[in-house]
Structure formats: C-alpha cells, structure tokens
Amino acid sequence: xxxxxxxxxxxxxxxxxxxxxxxxxxxxxxxxxxxxxxxxxxxxxxxxxxxxxxxxxxxxxxxxxxxxxxxxxxxxxxxxxxxxxxxxxxxxxxxxxxxxxxxxxxxxxxxxxxxxxxxxxxxxxxxxxxxxxxxxxxxxxxxxxxxxxx
Amino acid sequence: xxxxxxxxxxxxxxxxxxxxxxxxxxxxxxxxxxxxxxxxxxxxxxxxxxxxxxxxxxxxxxxxxxxxxxxxxxxxxxxxxxxxxxxxxxxxxxxxxxxxxxxxxxxxxxxxxxxxxxxxxxxxxxxxxxxxxxxxxxxxxxxxxxxxxx
DNA sequence: TATCTAGGTGATACTGTGTCTCATATGGAT
DNA sequence: ATCCATATGAGACACAGTATCACCTAGATA
Ligand SMILES: [Zn+2]
Ligand SMILES: [Zn+2]
Ligand SMILES: [Zn+2]
Ligand SMILES: [Zn+2]
Numbered sequence: 404x405x406x407x408x409x410x411x412x413x414x415x416x417x418x419x420x421x422x423x424x425x426x427x428x429x430x431x432x433x434x435x436x437x438x439x440x441x442x443x444x445x446x447x448x449x450x451x452x453x454x455x456x457x458x459x460x461x462x463x464x465x466x467x468x469x470x471x472x473x474x475x476x477x478x479x480x481x482x483x484x485x486x487x488x489x490x491x492x493x494x495x496x497x498x499x500x501x502x503x504x505x506x507x508x509x510x511x512x513x514x515x516x517x518x519x520x521x522x523x524x525x526x527x528x529x530x531x532x533x534x535x536x537x538x539x540x541x542x543x544x545x546x547x548x549x550x551x552x553x
Numbered sequence: 554x555x556x557x558x559x560x561x562x563x564x565x566x567x568x569x570x571x572x573x574x575x576x577x578x579x580x581x582x583x584x585x586x587x588x589x590x591x592x593x594x595x596x597x598x599x600x601x602x603x604x605x606x607x608x609x610x611x612x613x614x615x616x617x618x619x620x621x622x623x624x625x626x627x628x629x630x631x632x633x634x635x636x637x638x639x640x641x642x643x644x645x646x647x648x649x650x651x652x653x654x655x656x657x658x659x660x661x662x663x664x665x666x667x668x669x670x671x672x673x674x675x676x677x678x679x680x681x682x683x684x685x686x687x688x689x690x691x692x693x694x695x696x697x698x699x700x701x702x703x
Numbered sequence: 704t705a706t707c708t709a710g711g712t713g714a715t716a717c718t719g720t721g722t723c724t725c726a727t728a729t730g731g732a733t
Numbered sequence: 734a735t736c737c738a739t740a741t742g743a744g745a746c747a748c749a750g751t752a753t754c755a756c757c758t759a760g761a762t763a
Contacts, residue, residue: 427730429740448720463742468721484634486686490720503682512680518672523691526664531696532653536636538690541673546681577759579711598749613713618750640749 444510594659
C-alpha cells in the first residue's frame with residue numbers, strides 16, 4: 404500500500420507537489436486526496452464519486468474527475484485498465500513502477516521493473532522500434548489471497 | 554502487420570475458428586473482418602463504425618460491437634489502451650504476444666515476450682504474488698517513423 | 704430441396720463515463 | 734482588505750457500450 408497521500412505529515416508531499424506546479428490547495432482536493440488514500444487497492448471513478456458524495460456532500464462530479472486527472476498528472480494516482488476493460492485508478496508514488504493487481508481482493512502491489520528495461524531494449528533492437536513508453540499491468544493473486552484458496 | 558484476417562485464403566482461419574466455437578459465418582461478420590484487416594494499426598470502435606457504415610450501410614451499431622467482442626474473444630482482435638486513456642483495437646494473431654504501437658503513424662508491430670516471463674517470475678517470487686495474467690503495451694516510434702524524424 | 708430452429712441481426716432506447724460551459728466562489732499574493 | 738487567476742458546482746452535453754426485442758437466416762437435418 405502506498406501512503407504518499409496520507410493526511411498528517413504525508414500530506415506535505417501533496418501540498419509541495421501542488422505548489423510546485425502552481426496549483427492551489429483547496430478543500431475538494433484535500434478531500435479527494437483523503438478518499439484516495441483511504442481506499443485499499445484500485446477503485447473506479449464511480450466508487451470514488453460515491454465516497455466523495457458521502458464524505459463531502461455537494462462536491463461536484465466534475466471536480467472529482469478533474470482532481471483525479473490532476474493527481475494522475477502529478478503521479479499520485481495512476482490509471483489502470485482492468486482485464487475486463489474497465490478503467491480504474493490506483494494510488495501510487497510518483498516514480499516509475501508497475502502494479503500487480505490481485506484479481507481476488509483488488510489490492511495492488513507496487514513493483515519496479517528491474518529486468519523489464521532489458522527486455523524492452525531487446526524488443527526495440529529486434530524490431531527497429533524506438534521505445535519511448537510502456538505499460539505493464541500484472542494480474543494474479545496476492546500472497547494473502549493465494550494462501551486462502553490454494 | 555498481421556494478416557490473419559485477410560480475405561481469400563486467410564479468411565479460412567476465421568471461418569475455422571468461428572466454426573470450431575459454434576459461431577455462424579454471417580455477412581456482417583465477414584464485412585467487419587474485412588474492415589479490420591484493411592485497417593493499418595490500431596483503430597477505435599468509432600472509426601470502425603464509420604468504415605462499416607460506408608462499406609455496408611445498414612449494418613447495426615450493436616452488431617459491430619458484438620462482432621468486435623467476438624473476434625476479441627477468439628483472439629483475432631485485441632483491445633489496447635492508448636496512453637491518453639482511449640480504448641482502441643488492433644488486429645492480431647491468436648497467440649500470446651504484445652503490441653508495440655507507433656505513436657506517430659499508429660501502426661502496431663507484434664512482439665513476443667521472450668524474457669518477460671523471467672521478469673514476471675522474479676516479480677512473483679519477490680512479492681509473493683502468483684501471476685496469472687499480464688498486459689504489456691509498448692509505445693514509441695516504428696523504424697519508418699524514427700527514420701523520418703530522427 | 705424444403706423445413707426448422709438456435710443463433711444472429713438491426714432498430715431503438717437506455718446506462719454510465721467523462722467533458723464542456725459558465726456563472727459563482729475562493730486561495731493566496733500583494 | 735483587495736484583487737484576480739484559478740477552482741468549483743450545476744447542469745447540459747457527447748459518446749461508448751449494452752439491453753431489449755421482434756424479425757431474420759445459416760446451416761443442420763430429413
Ligand atoms: Zn503504484
Ligand atoms: Zn489479494
Ligand atoms: Zn510509425
Ligand atoms: Zn506476454
């Protein structure tokens with residue numbers, strides 16, 4: 404679980420990041436940050452909208468989407484595409500990494516891509532492709548869930 | 554470029570595959586197959602709908618989606634998620650592989666994942682995750698496009 | 704070849720995301 | 734305390750994808 408958005412000390416990172424990019428620290432943004440931090444694993448926009456409406460009735464639908472976009476552009480949230488094709492979001496740290504998503508409980512584990520760089524380089528070499536970006540999503544059972552149902 | 558859906562001899566594979574799964578070979582399905590095969594690189598559902606309406610006016614919107622779904626389940630088409638978040642489809646062969654998508658011309662090159670297996674295994678070992686599926690999308694410039702603008 | 708029927712189709716309405724516009728409100732700089 | 738660029742909320746909107754349902758047809762069978 405990522406803790407970058409936690410309230411208290413952790414929120415400093417968010418504040419600093421917003422500030423650095425010239426964005427204001429507003430009530431709705433803090434509220435969304437807390438909701439995201441409170442979520443375990445990935446969540447859909449719809450789920451967050453429900454949360455938001457409960458936590459702060461009157462918060463605008465558009466604002467939630469805008470905030471999600473903003474956080475995504477700052478690297479605090481990442482969008483993932485579930486196997487079924489749905490879009491979801493995951494809280495995460497703003498460094499390059501990937502997500503291993505548990506198809507049973509939905510939690511996601513951050514994973515760095517040691518080794519993947521070499522694979523991509525090899526692919527590029529072989530196909531003449533000059534790779535500028537990649538997306539890797541991993542699905543399976545987390546250790547807890549695979550222990551439960553072996 | 555994949556050619557699995559080409560008309561003529563290539564269509565046999567589609568026919569065989571539909572047949573094997575107990576699906577009928579219908580006019581609309583053939584039409585969509587040809588449109589998909591005619592497309593270079595990835596395409597959105599909207600683009601294919603335009604094509605379909607031009608090639609065979611009167612073809613139902615729902616039918617195009619249904620056919621796309623069917624082909625996807627047969628492995629003849631794959632859904633990809635562009636960096637911008639849009640959904641798109643790519644023609645491909647029904648064997649496990651990935652797509653290197655050119656962000657300039659949109660063409661996609663099939664890429665097998667030699668080496669990725671090891672990376673995933675290592676990830677699984679380290680995180681206790683038992684990996685059952687993965688999705689890798691690669692973005693960059695194809696050899697033609699990177700030659701053009703170096 | 705004529706018949707039969709499960710499976711497929713098209714029209715249409717609908718749901719659900721995500722976006723846009725615009726009048727109003729507010730963070731934070733001065 | 735004032736000011737204004739930025740953010741917000743309301744609501745309309747655009748678009749992807751799905752559901753329903755009466756009708757149609759591929760292809761199996763006799
Ligand atoms: Zn992450
Ligand atoms: Zn789990
Ligand atoms: Zn290209
Ligand atoms: Zn693979």
